[in-house]
Amino acid sequence: MRQELEDLRAAALDQIQQSADAAQLERARVHFLGRKARLTAILRQLVTLSPQERPVIGLLANQVKQAIEASITAQRASLESIPSDDVLATDQIDITLPGRRPTLGRLHPLTQIMREICQVFVEMGFAVIEGPDVEWDYYNFEALNIPEDHPARDMWDTFWIDPASISVDKPMLLRTHTSPMQIRIMEQTKPPIRVVVPGTCYRYEAVDASHESQFHQIEGLAVDEGVTFADLKGTLYTFVQRLFGKDRKIRFRCDYFPFVEPGVDMSIDCFRCKGAGCRLCKESGWLEILGAGMVHPNVLTRVGYDPARYSGFAFGLGPARVAMLKYGIDDIRFFHGNDLRFLQQFP
Ligand code: PHE
Numbered sequence: 001m002r003q004e005l006e007d008l009r010a011a012a013l014d015q016i017q018q019s020a021d022a023a024q025l026e027r028a029r030v031h032f033l034g035r036k037a038r039l040t041a042i043l044r045q046l047v048t049l050s051p052q053e054r055p056v057i058g059l060l061a062n063q064v065k066q067a068i069e070a071s072i073t074a075q076r077a078s079l080e081s082i083p084s085d086d087v088l089a090t091d092q093i094d095i096t097l098p099g100r101r102p103t104l105g106r107l108h109p110l111t112q113i114m115r116e117i118c119q120v121f122v123e124m125g126f127a128v129i130e131g132p133d134v135e136w137d138y139y140n141f142e143a144l145n146i147p148e149d150h151p152a153r154d155m156w157d158t159f160w161i162d163p164a165s166i167s168v169d170k171p172m173l174l175r176t177h178t179s180p181m182q183i184r185i186m187e188q189t190k191p192p193i194r195v196v197v198p199g200t201c202y203r204y205e206a207v208d209a210s211h212e213s214q215f216h217q218i219e220g221l222a223v224d225e226g227v228t229f230a231d232l233k234g235t236l237y238t239f240v241q242r243l244f245g246k247d248r249k250i251r252f253r254c255d256y257f258p259f260v261e262p263g264v265d266m267s268i269d270c271f272r273c274k275g276a277g278c279r280l281c282k283e284s285g286w287l288e289i290l291g292a293g294m295v296h297p298n299v300l301t302r303v304g305y306d307p308a309r310y311s312g313f314a315f316g317l318g319p320a321r322v323a324m325l326k327y328g329i330d331d332i333r334f335f336h337g338n339d340l341r342f343l344q345q346f347p
Contacts, residue, residue: 001042001053001057002056002057002060004038004042005039005042005057005060005061005064006064008032008038008039008064009064009067009068011032012028012032012064012067012068012071013067013068013071015028015031015032016028016029016032016068016071016072016075017071017075019075019079020079021079022076022079025072025075025076025079028072029072032068033065033068033069033072039061039064039065039068042057042061043061043062043065046058046061106343106346106347107346108335108343108346109323109327109335109343109346110216110319110320110323110335112346113319113320113322113323113326114198114216114218114319116243117196117198117218117239117243117317117319117322118196118198118218120238120239120242120243121196121220121239122196124194124235124238124239125194126194126195126196126220126222127194127195127196128195128196128197128198129181129185129195129197130197130198130199131175131178131180131181131184131197131199132175133174133175133199133200133202134161134172134173134174134175135172135173135174135175135180136170136171136172136173136180137170137171137172137173138170139175139180139181139183139184140156140158140173140175140176140177140179140180141153141156143180143183143299143302143303144179144180144182144183144258144259144299145258145259145296145298145299145302146258146259150258152256152257152258156176156177156203157176157203157204157205158173158174158176158203158204159173159174159202159203159204160172160173161173161174174201174202175199175201175202176201176202176203177201177217177219177316178197178198178199178201178217178218178219178316179219179259179314179316181195181197181199181219181221182219182221182259182295182299182314183299183302183303185197185221186221186223186299186300186303186305187303187304191223191224191225191305191310191312192222192223192224193221193222193223193224193312194221194222195220195221196218196219196220196221197218197219197220197221198216198217198218198319199216199217199218199219200214200215200216201214201215201216201217202214203215207333209279209280209330209331209332209333210280210287210321210324210332211332212320212332212333212335212336214336215318215320215332216318216319216320217316217317217318217319218316218317218319219314219315219316220235220292220313220314220315220316220317221295221312221313221314222235222312222313222314223295223300223305223310223311223312224310224311224312225309225310225311226311227294227310227311227312227313228311229262229294229313231313232292232293232294232313232315233252235313236250236266236290236292236315237250240268243322243326244268244325244326248268248269249268249269249275250266250267250268250269251266251267251268251269251286252264252265252266253265253267255291255293257291257293258296259293259295259296259298259299259314260292260293260294260295260296260313260314261293261294261296261297262293262294263291263292263293264291264292264293265288265290265291265292266288266289266290266291266292266315267284267286267287267288267289268286268287268289268325269285269286269287270284270285270286270287271287271324271325271328272328272330273285280324280330287321287324287325288321289317289318289321289322289325290315290316290317290318291315291316292313292314292315292316293313293314293315294311294312294313294314295311295312295313295314300312320332320335323335327345327346
Protein backbone atom coordinates (compact mmCIF):
# COMPACT_ATOMS: atom_id res chain seq x y z
CA MET A 1 0.00 0.00 0.00
CA ARG A 2 2.90 2.28 0.71
CA GLN A 3 4.17 1.70 -2.83
CA GLU A 4 0.72 2.29 -4.24
CA LEU A 5 0.52 5.67 -2.48
CA GLU A 6 3.93 6.68 -3.83
CA ASP A 7 2.85 5.70 -7.36
CA LEU A 8 -0.41 7.62 -6.95
CA ARG A 9 1.46 10.73 -5.90
CA ALA A 10 3.82 10.50 -8.88
CA ALA A 11 0.99 9.87 -11.37
CA ALA A 12 -1.16 12.66 -9.93
CA LEU A 13 1.57 15.31 -9.90
CA ASP A 14 2.52 14.34 -13.43
CA GLN A 15 -1.02 14.59 -14.78
CA ILE A 16 -1.69 17.86 -12.95
CA GLN A 17 1.40 19.48 -14.33
CA GLN A 18 0.53 18.29 -17.84
CA SER A 19 -2.92 19.93 -17.67
CA ALA A 20 -3.06 22.55 -20.38
CA ASP A 21 -6.30 24.25 -19.33
CA ALA A 22 -8.80 24.51 -16.49
CA ALA A 23 -10.98 21.65 -17.80
CA GLN A 24 -8.09 19.18 -17.90
CA LEU A 25 -7.01 20.25 -14.47
CA GLU A 26 -10.53 19.70 -13.11
CA ARG A 27 -10.61 16.18 -14.62
CA ALA A 28 -7.33 15.39 -12.89
CA ARG A 29 -8.66 16.72 -9.60
CA VAL A 30 -11.79 14.52 -9.80
CA HIS A 31 -9.70 11.56 -10.82
CA PHE A 32 -7.25 11.80 -7.91
CA LEU A 33 -9.27 13.47 -5.16
CA GLY A 34 -12.92 12.82 -6.06
CA ARG A 35 -15.34 10.58 -4.19
CA LYS A 36 -14.49 7.59 -6.37
CA ALA A 37 -10.76 8.23 -6.29
CA ARG A 38 -8.39 5.52 -5.15
CA LEU A 39 -6.85 7.84 -2.54
CA THR A 40 -10.31 8.54 -1.07
CA ALA A 41 -10.89 4.80 -0.76
CA ILE A 42 -7.53 4.27 0.95
CA LEU A 43 -8.26 7.04 3.47
CA ARG A 44 -11.63 5.45 4.23
CA GLN A 45 -10.03 2.03 4.71
CA LEU A 46 -7.51 3.27 7.28
CA VAL A 47 -9.77 2.03 10.11
CA THR A 48 -9.44 -1.54 8.83
CA LEU A 49 -5.64 -1.49 9.07
CA SER A 50 -3.71 -2.96 11.97
CA PRO A 51 -2.70 -0.56 14.80
CA GLN A 52 0.95 -0.83 13.64
CA GLU A 53 0.23 0.04 10.03
CA ARG A 54 -2.48 2.66 10.55
CA PRO A 55 -0.37 5.67 11.70
CA VAL A 56 2.31 5.08 9.06
CA ILE A 57 -0.06 4.62 6.12
CA GLY A 58 -2.39 7.31 7.49
CA LEU A 59 0.42 9.87 7.63
CA LEU A 60 1.63 9.01 4.14
CA ALA A 61 -1.88 9.07 2.64
CA ASN A 62 -2.51 12.52 4.09
CA GLN A 63 0.85 13.79 2.83
CA VAL A 64 0.02 12.53 -0.66
CA LYS A 65 -3.38 14.22 -0.49
CA GLN A 66 -1.82 17.55 0.56
CA ALA A 67 0.84 17.31 -2.15
CA ILE A 68 -1.85 16.75 -4.81
CA GLU A 69 -3.93 19.64 -3.48
CA ALA A 70 -0.93 21.98 -3.44
CA SER A 71 0.00 20.95 -6.93
CA ILE A 72 -3.53 21.65 -8.20
CA THR A 73 -3.53 25.10 -6.58
CA ALA A 74 -0.16 25.94 -8.12
CA GLN A 75 -1.16 24.70 -11.57
CA ARG A 76 -4.43 26.64 -11.45
CA ALA A 77 -2.58 29.84 -10.64
CA SER A 78 -0.12 29.33 -13.45
CA LEU A 79 -2.90 28.49 -15.96
CA GLU A 80 -4.78 31.67 -15.00
CA SER A 81 -1.75 33.81 -15.72
CA ILE A 82 -1.64 32.55 -19.32
CA PRO A 83 -4.42 33.94 -21.51
CA SER A 84 -6.39 31.24 -23.33
CA ASP A 85 -6.06 30.75 -27.08
CA ASP A 86 -9.24 32.58 -27.98
CA VAL A 87 -8.30 35.51 -25.76
CA LEU A 88 -4.92 35.56 -27.50
CA ALA A 89 -6.62 35.51 -30.88
CA THR A 90 -9.05 38.36 -30.26
CA ASP A 91 -7.21 40.48 -27.71
CA GLN A 92 -4.05 41.22 -29.58
CA ILE A 93 -1.76 43.83 -28.13
CA ASP A 94 0.51 45.59 -30.57
CA ILE A 95 3.53 46.31 -28.47
CA THR A 96 5.10 48.32 -31.30
CA LEU A 97 2.28 50.88 -31.17
CA PRO A 98 3.66 54.22 -29.95
CA GLY A 99 2.21 55.39 -26.63
CA ARG A 100 -0.51 58.02 -26.47
CA ARG A 101 0.70 61.37 -25.25
CA PRO A 102 -1.49 63.02 -22.65
CA THR A 103 -2.92 66.20 -24.19
CA LEU A 104 -1.52 69.23 -22.49
CA GLY A 105 -3.44 72.46 -22.26
CA ARG A 106 -1.99 75.45 -24.03
CA LEU A 107 -2.62 79.14 -24.32
CA HIS A 108 -5.14 80.31 -26.88
CA PRO A 109 -3.44 82.04 -29.84
CA LEU A 110 -5.17 85.31 -28.92
CA THR A 111 -3.86 85.10 -25.36
CA GLN A 112 -0.40 84.42 -26.74
CA ILE A 113 -0.46 87.38 -29.12
CA MET A 114 -1.90 89.71 -26.46
CA ARG A 115 0.88 88.79 -24.06
CA GLU A 116 3.45 89.25 -26.80
CA ILE A 117 2.08 92.69 -27.70
CA CYS A 118 1.91 93.81 -24.07
CA GLN A 119 5.47 92.58 -23.56
CA VAL A 120 6.73 94.80 -26.40
CA PHE A 121 5.17 97.81 -24.68
CA VAL A 122 6.37 96.73 -21.25
CA GLU A 123 9.90 96.82 -22.63
CA MET A 124 9.24 100.40 -23.74
CA GLY A 125 8.26 101.31 -20.18
CA PHE A 126 4.50 100.79 -20.22
CA ALA A 127 2.59 99.20 -17.33
CA VAL A 128 -0.21 96.67 -17.98
CA ILE A 129 -3.56 97.11 -16.26
CA GLU A 130 -7.08 95.82 -16.85
CA GLY A 131 -10.55 97.25 -16.41
CA PRO A 132 -14.22 96.24 -16.25
CA ASP A 133 -16.10 94.79 -19.24
CA VAL A 134 -19.36 96.26 -17.94
CA GLU A 135 -19.02 100.03 -18.05
CA TRP A 136 -20.94 103.16 -17.31
CA ASP A 137 -22.07 105.20 -20.27
CA TYR A 138 -20.02 107.97 -18.69
CA TYR A 139 -16.65 106.25 -19.18
CA ASN A 140 -17.43 104.58 -22.47
CA PHE A 141 -18.81 107.74 -24.13
CA GLU A 142 -19.46 110.86 -22.09
CA ALA A 143 -16.01 111.47 -20.60
CA LEU A 144 -14.43 110.54 -23.92
CA ASN A 145 -15.94 113.65 -25.50
CA ILE A 146 -18.85 111.72 -27.01
CA PRO A 147 -21.98 113.42 -25.58
CA GLU A 148 -25.32 111.73 -25.75
CA ASP A 149 -26.50 113.21 -29.02
CA HIS A 150 -23.09 113.04 -30.70
CA PRO A 151 -23.22 111.30 -34.09
CA ALA A 152 -19.98 109.49 -33.25
CA ARG A 153 -21.96 107.18 -30.95
CA ASP A 154 -23.02 105.42 -34.13
CA MET A 155 -19.44 104.23 -34.50
CA TRP A 156 -19.91 101.91 -31.55
CA ASP A 157 -23.07 99.90 -31.85
CA THR A 158 -23.72 99.19 -28.27
CA PHE A 159 -25.04 96.32 -26.17
CA TRP A 160 -26.97 98.21 -23.48
CA ILE A 161 -27.76 96.68 -20.15
CA ASP A 162 -31.37 96.82 -19.09
CA PRO A 163 -31.23 99.30 -16.17
CA ALA A 164 -34.29 97.68 -14.52
CA SER A 165 -32.49 94.34 -14.32
CA ILE A 166 -29.67 95.70 -12.16
CA SER A 167 -31.48 98.62 -10.49
CA VAL A 168 -29.09 101.41 -11.37
CA ASP A 169 -30.20 104.86 -12.38
CA LYS A 170 -27.37 105.56 -14.81
CA PRO A 171 -26.96 103.83 -18.19
CA MET A 172 -24.63 100.82 -18.29
CA LEU A 173 -23.30 98.88 -21.25
CA LEU A 174 -20.76 96.33 -22.38
CA ARG A 175 -17.75 98.46 -23.25
CA THR A 176 -17.46 99.01 -26.98
CA HIS A 177 -13.75 99.76 -26.72
CA THR A 178 -11.01 99.81 -24.07
CA SER A 179 -10.78 103.63 -24.19
CA PRO A 180 -12.91 104.09 -21.03
CA MET A 181 -9.84 102.94 -19.14
CA GLN A 182 -8.06 106.10 -20.31
CA ILE A 183 -10.45 108.08 -18.12
CA ARG A 184 -10.34 105.70 -15.15
CA ILE A 185 -6.54 105.78 -15.15
CA MET A 186 -6.23 109.55 -15.50
CA GLU A 187 -8.85 110.09 -12.79
CA GLN A 188 -6.78 108.03 -10.39
CA THR A 189 -3.20 109.08 -11.16
CA LYS A 190 -1.12 112.08 -12.08
CA PRO A 191 1.24 112.19 -15.09
CA PRO A 192 3.59 110.77 -16.19
CA ILE A 193 1.38 107.90 -17.39
CA ARG A 194 2.37 105.06 -19.65
CA VAL A 195 -0.04 102.11 -19.67
CA VAL A 196 -1.45 99.44 -21.94
CA VAL A 197 -4.86 97.92 -21.23
CA PRO A 198 -5.72 94.55 -22.78
CA GLY A 199 -9.40 93.59 -22.64
CA THR A 200 -12.56 92.29 -24.23
CA CYS A 201 -14.93 94.63 -26.07
CA TYR A 202 -18.43 94.12 -27.44
CA ARG A 203 -20.25 95.55 -30.41
CA TYR A 204 -23.67 94.84 -31.71
CA GLU A 205 -22.75 94.24 -35.31
CA ALA A 206 -22.76 91.66 -38.07
CA VAL A 207 -20.02 89.04 -37.96
CA ASP A 208 -17.83 88.63 -41.05
CA ALA A 209 -14.27 87.58 -41.96
CA SER A 210 -12.78 90.56 -40.12
CA HIS A 211 -15.41 91.47 -37.48
CA GLU A 212 -16.75 89.68 -34.43
CA SER A 213 -19.29 91.02 -31.95
CA GLN A 214 -16.98 90.09 -29.09
CA PHE A 215 -13.33 90.88 -29.63
CA HIS A 216 -10.25 92.21 -27.89
CA GLN A 217 -8.45 95.51 -27.88
CA ILE A 218 -5.27 96.74 -26.35
CA GLU A 219 -5.47 100.37 -25.35
CA GLY A 220 -2.35 102.46 -24.98
CA LEU A 221 -2.03 105.77 -23.14
CA ALA A 222 0.99 108.01 -22.54
CA VAL A 223 0.60 111.41 -20.88
CA ASP A 224 3.32 113.75 -19.73
CA GLU A 225 4.74 117.19 -20.34
CA GLY A 226 5.93 117.56 -23.91
CA VAL A 227 4.52 114.36 -25.44
CA THR A 228 4.18 114.87 -29.20
CA PHE A 229 2.79 113.16 -32.25
CA ALA A 230 6.35 112.08 -33.07
CA ASP A 231 6.33 110.03 -29.84
CA LEU A 232 3.12 108.35 -30.97
CA LYS A 233 4.56 107.48 -34.36
CA GLY A 234 7.90 106.34 -32.98
CA THR A 235 6.27 104.11 -30.37
CA LEU A 236 3.90 102.46 -32.82
CA TYR A 237 6.58 102.07 -35.46
CA THR A 238 8.85 100.36 -32.94
CA PHE A 239 5.96 98.08 -32.00
CA VAL A 240 5.34 97.06 -35.63
CA GLN A 241 9.01 96.39 -36.27
CA ARG A 242 9.31 94.30 -33.14
CA LEU A 243 6.31 92.17 -34.06
CA PHE A 244 6.59 91.92 -37.83
CA GLY A 245 10.19 92.63 -38.69
CA LYS A 246 11.97 95.62 -40.14
CA ASP A 247 10.53 95.66 -43.63
CA ARG A 248 6.81 95.57 -42.92
CA LYS A 249 5.03 98.52 -44.50
CA ILE A 250 2.78 100.70 -42.37
CA ARG A 251 0.47 103.54 -43.29
CA PHE A 252 -1.00 106.34 -41.18
CA ARG A 253 -4.15 108.11 -42.33
CA CYS A 254 -6.21 110.85 -40.81
CA ASP A 255 -9.19 109.43 -38.95
CA TYR A 256 -11.73 110.79 -36.54
CA PHE A 257 -12.21 109.75 -32.94
CA PRO A 258 -13.89 112.32 -30.67
CA PHE A 259 -11.40 111.80 -27.83
CA VAL A 260 -8.25 112.53 -29.85
CA GLU A 261 -7.08 115.45 -31.97
CA PRO A 262 -5.56 114.88 -34.43
CA GLY A 263 -6.74 111.29 -34.92
CA VAL A 264 -5.25 108.65 -37.20
CA ASP A 265 -5.58 105.04 -38.09
CA MET A 266 -2.66 102.79 -38.82
CA SER A 267 -2.63 99.95 -41.32
CA ILE A 268 -0.15 97.25 -42.32
CA ASP A 269 0.14 95.93 -45.87
CA CYS A 270 -2.17 92.98 -46.43
CA PHE A 271 -0.36 89.63 -46.14
CA ARG A 272 -2.93 87.86 -48.26
CA CYS A 273 -2.73 89.82 -51.48
CA LYS A 274 0.60 91.56 -50.82
CA GLY A 275 -1.09 94.90 -51.33
CA ALA A 276 -2.91 94.06 -54.57
CA GLY A 277 -6.39 94.06 -52.98
CA CYS A 278 -8.52 91.14 -51.84
CA ARG A 279 -11.63 90.20 -49.85
CA LEU A 280 -9.78 90.34 -46.53
CA CYS A 281 -8.48 93.90 -46.95
CA LYS A 282 -11.64 94.97 -48.79
CA GLU A 283 -9.64 95.52 -51.97
CA SER A 284 -7.52 98.24 -50.37
CA GLY A 285 -4.26 96.33 -49.94
CA TRP A 286 -4.10 97.47 -46.30
CA LEU A 287 -5.32 96.03 -43.04
CA GLU A 288 -6.20 98.51 -40.35
CA ILE A 289 -4.91 97.38 -36.98
CA LEU A 290 -5.33 100.41 -34.77
CA GLY A 291 -6.79 103.84 -34.18
CA ALA A 292 -4.72 106.48 -32.43
CA GLY A 293 -4.21 110.17 -31.82
CA MET A 294 -3.28 112.92 -29.39
CA VAL A 295 -5.51 112.98 -26.30
CA HIS A 296 -8.16 115.66 -26.83
CA PRO A 297 -7.85 118.77 -24.59
CA ASN A 298 -11.50 118.30 -23.56
CA VAL A 299 -10.63 114.85 -22.21
CA LEU A 300 -7.60 116.18 -20.31
CA THR A 301 -9.69 118.97 -18.83
CA ARG A 302 -12.44 116.55 -17.80
CA VAL A 303 -10.02 114.51 -15.65
CA GLY A 304 -8.51 117.63 -14.13
CA TYR A 305 -5.31 117.83 -16.15
CA ASP A 306 -4.16 121.19 -17.49
CA PRO A 307 -4.01 120.81 -21.30
CA ALA A 308 -1.60 123.73 -21.49
CA ARG A 309 0.89 121.76 -19.43
CA TYR A 310 0.23 118.13 -20.32
CA SER A 311 -0.22 116.32 -23.58
CA GLY A 312 -0.51 112.67 -24.44
CA PHE A 313 -1.16 110.08 -27.10
CA ALA A 314 -3.54 107.13 -27.10
CA PHE A 315 -4.10 104.17 -29.32
CA GLY A 316 -6.45 101.20 -29.48
CA LEU A 317 -5.31 98.17 -31.39
CA GLY A 318 -6.98 94.90 -32.37
CA PRO A 319 -4.84 91.91 -31.35
CA ALA A 320 -6.85 89.53 -33.54
CA ARG A 321 -5.94 91.62 -36.59
CA VAL A 322 -2.32 91.54 -35.48
CA ALA A 323 -2.42 87.74 -35.09
CA MET A 324 -4.06 87.38 -38.52
CA LEU A 325 -1.27 89.40 -40.09
CA LYS A 326 1.46 87.62 -38.21
CA TYR A 327 0.22 84.08 -38.88
CA GLY A 328 -1.58 84.55 -42.20
CA ILE A 329 -5.06 83.76 -40.84
CA ASP A 330 -7.66 85.02 -43.30
CA ASP A 331 -10.80 84.75 -41.20
CA ILE A 332 -11.23 86.17 -37.70
CA ARG A 333 -13.92 83.57 -36.90
CA PHE A 334 -11.25 80.87 -36.56
CA PHE A 335 -10.27 82.29 -33.19
CA HIS A 336 -13.51 81.40 -31.48
CA GLY A 337 -14.46 78.45 -33.68
CA ASN A 338 -12.89 75.97 -31.24
CA ASP A 339 -11.53 73.83 -34.07
CA LEU A 340 -8.59 71.85 -32.67
CA ARG A 341 -6.93 71.67 -36.09
CA PHE A 342 -6.64 75.45 -35.91
CA LEU A 343 -5.75 75.75 -32.23
CA GLN A 344 -3.08 73.04 -32.33
CA GLN A 345 -1.02 75.10 -34.72
CA PHE A 346 -0.16 77.43 -31.85
CA PRO A 347 1.97 75.37 -29.46
N1 PHE B 1 -11.29 103.30 -29.15
C1 PHE B 1 -11.09 103.42 -30.57
C2 PHE B 1 -11.90 102.35 -31.27
O1 PHE B 1 -12.35 101.44 -30.66
C3 PHE B 1 -9.65 103.30 -30.96
C4 PHE B 1 -8.83 104.44 -30.45
C5 PHE B 1 -8.22 104.34 -29.23
C6 PHE B 1 -8.63 105.56 -31.21
C7 PHE B 1 -7.42 105.37 -28.76
C8 PHE B 1 -7.84 106.59 -30.77
C9 PHE B 1 -7.24 106.47 -29.54
O2 PHE B 1 -12.09 102.39 -32.44
